[in-house]
Structure formats: structure tokens, C-alpha cells
Amino acid sequence: MANSIRKMALNEDGLFRIDDFEFGRPLGKGAFGIVYLARLKKTKFICALKMLHKSKINEYSMAEQVKIETESGYKLNHPLILTMYDVFHDEKRFYFILEYAPHGQLYRFLQKLRRFTDRLAASYIYQICHALEYCHSKSIIHRDLKPENILVDCCGNLKLADFGWSTKIRHADTMNTTACGTLDYLAPEIVGHKQYQYQVDNWCVGVLAYELLSGHAPFEGTDDETKVKIANINYSFPDYFSQPARKFIDNLLQKDPKKTYAT
Structure with missing residues (x-):
């Protein structure tokens, strides 16, 4: 290129x-x-x-x-x-x-619509999962997935962007300890200063799915409150969340990264 x-x-x-x-x-x-x-x-x-x-x-x-x-x-x-x-x-x-993505950040679409339908959110999550699966196949962890770092192209398709906090896994058993990313999206192992690997991106998919469907992140609060909520996996669903959406998010927001759904 x-x-x-x-x-x-x-x-x-x-x-x-x-x-x-x-x-x-x-x-x-x-x-x-x-x-x-x-x-x-x-x-x-x-x-x-x-x-x-x-x-x-x-x-x-x-x-x-x-x-x-x-x-x-x-x-x-x-x-x-x-x-x-x-x-x-x-x-x-x-x-x-x-590459120029003319429709800008996905975050702006979310602000305008306030929250997405199940169908639209599922389409976006499907695309992000494919992008992350490819990243992981190349031994790259994004580490800062959020609506601001997802762009929309001229055809309405998503573009995963901003690899400024990404890291490369040099060996299959290599673990990271660097605390980085956006607080609302941090996995428990990062908040707890523990070792982590690809699963932190999968956790972020769960947070993203919740935010796209509700208009806000699941662990919102002050910085200290958010850290406690993440550490204890303390969140709840609005009544309008469908059962498939709840199950999908629950299976991603796991305290034990080994139990987290793979993207």
C-alpha cells in the first residue's frame, strides 16, 4: 500500500x-x-x-x-x-x-439517534467482531475500542480506527500489564492491574453493544465508582433490552477472561 x-x-x-x-x-x-x-x-x-x-x-x-x-x-x-x-x-x-471516512465517528450517529435498534446494533457489532478477529489473527490487541474510535465510510460500513493504544503479542503466551484505554471500557483485569491478553478487546465489544443499545456505557459513574462497578461486574439492563442482547452482553462481560466469548 x-x-x-x-x-x-x-x-x-x-x-x-x-x-x-x-x-x-x-x-x-x-x-x-x-x-x-x-x-x-x-x-x-x-x-x-x-x-x-x-x-x-x-x-x-x-x-x-x-x-x-x-x-x-x-x-x-x-x-x-x-x-x-x-x-x-x-x-x-x-x-x-x-483513509478518509466521510461520515465520521460512530459516536456522532449514536448521539443523534440516542440509541440504536437491535438490528442496527447487531450489524455494527458483527462488523467490529470481524475487524477484531482479523487484528487478533495478526497478534494485535486494539485496547481502545469505543464509538469515538469507530468511523463510518461513504457506504455506511464501519472502519475500526485509532491504533494509538494497540499492542502486539510477540508470543502466544505473552501477557500485558500496561494500564491504558478509556475508563468506561476497561476490562476488570486492567482495572485490577493484572496480566491480560486478547480478551480485553472482547470485553470492550460487550461494553460497546450495551452502549449502542442504550446510549450510555454500563458502568457509568465517577472514576472511582466506575472502577468498583467494573471490578464487581455491577451493571443492569434497561427493560427494553431483548433477551438475546442480554445474553450476548452477559457472555462478554465476564470477570474471568477465560469465560469471555471470543469475537
Whole structure:
């Protein structure tokens, strides 16, 4: 993918420079940078350009995560995962050239509709499970699944995005202990500072399914309250949740990761 898009660069070496792009509106902003709608001057190719400030990355010791995000982007090639075309950098920033998903975050759809029907939620969960299954087959754990990190393309299909907190399992028996992700979506083993593996993504699918069907996460509260609720698997269903939805979510939100449904 990188080799083919590098033909669109203006430079003889085939490497991108920031001057190769025309910038449109900002698409999103994070702690380490910003994402812009962009267009390559040479071919008018539309993309999203994610810009990360090196000063911020160094300040928070995130260089290793940027490396992993880059490796994950080059390795993953799936229709339900946002394509990373290439990465380049200059003295001040890293730049990720990404596929543009024109309908933006799934979170915005959820805010507009307040909650999804069983049919729509099931369709979205099905797509995310396929994307995660592929990630896991490539030994990658996403670790930050949430509606804000799921984008919607021009056809209404989902694109799993933002691998900034992802990690790679080097060996089948390798376990992680790094606490990261979004609090409402953290698995009990992360909250409890225990070792974990792929099952933390499966837990997130359960939280996501609950949020898509209700409009809010199952363990909402203050930070301390949320941690206690997660540790004790303390949640309840609104009356309108169907029995199949309850069973699916219950089988994912398990305290013992070995009992969690595989995606």
C-alpha cells in the first residue's frame, strides 16, 4: 500500500513532505495532535492526515506507542479497518496518511439517534467482531475500542480506527500489564492491574453493544465508582433490552477472561 501511494508524492525520492498536501477542515483532535481532511496536490487524492507533535510524544514517553501504531498500520489490511497508507515525519511532527471516512465517528450517529435498534446494533457489532478477529489473527490487541474510535465510510460500513493504544503479542503466551484505554471500557483485569491478553478487546465489544443499545456505557459513574462497578461486574439492563442482547452482553462481560466469548 505504501509503495503504491508514494507514487503520488511530488518528490523524486518518493517520500512525502507536508508541502505535498492541501489542507481542509479539522476532523478530530487529541492529546498529541490533530487530524485534518487533506488532498494530495499531485493527484487530488483525498485522505485524512493525522499529525502528532513530537514534543508531546517525548513529554509523555509515547515513542514506543507511535512505533507500534505505525507497525500495526502497515500490517493490517482489512475492509473494516481504516487503511493507513503511509507515515512520514519532519523535525516537529509525525504524519499518518489515512483513509478518509466521510461520515465520521460512530459516536456522532449514536448521539443523534440516542440509541440504536437491535438490528442496527447487531450489524455494527458483527462488523467490529470481524475487524477484531482479523487484528487478533495478526497478534494485535486494539485496547481502545469505543464509538469515538469507530468511523463510518461513504457506504455506511464501519472502519475500526485509532491504533494509538494497540499492542502486539510477540508470543502466544505473552501477557500485558500496561494500564491504558478509556475508563468506561476497561476490562476488570486492567482495572485490577493484572496480566491480560486478547480478551480485553472482547470485553470492550460487550461494553460497546450495551452502549449502542442504550446510549450510555454500563458502568457509568465517577472514576472511582466506575472502577468498583467494573471490578464487581455491577451493571443492569434497561427493560427494553431483548433477551438475546442480554445474553450476548452477559457472555462478554465476564470477570474471568477465560469465560469471555471470543469475537
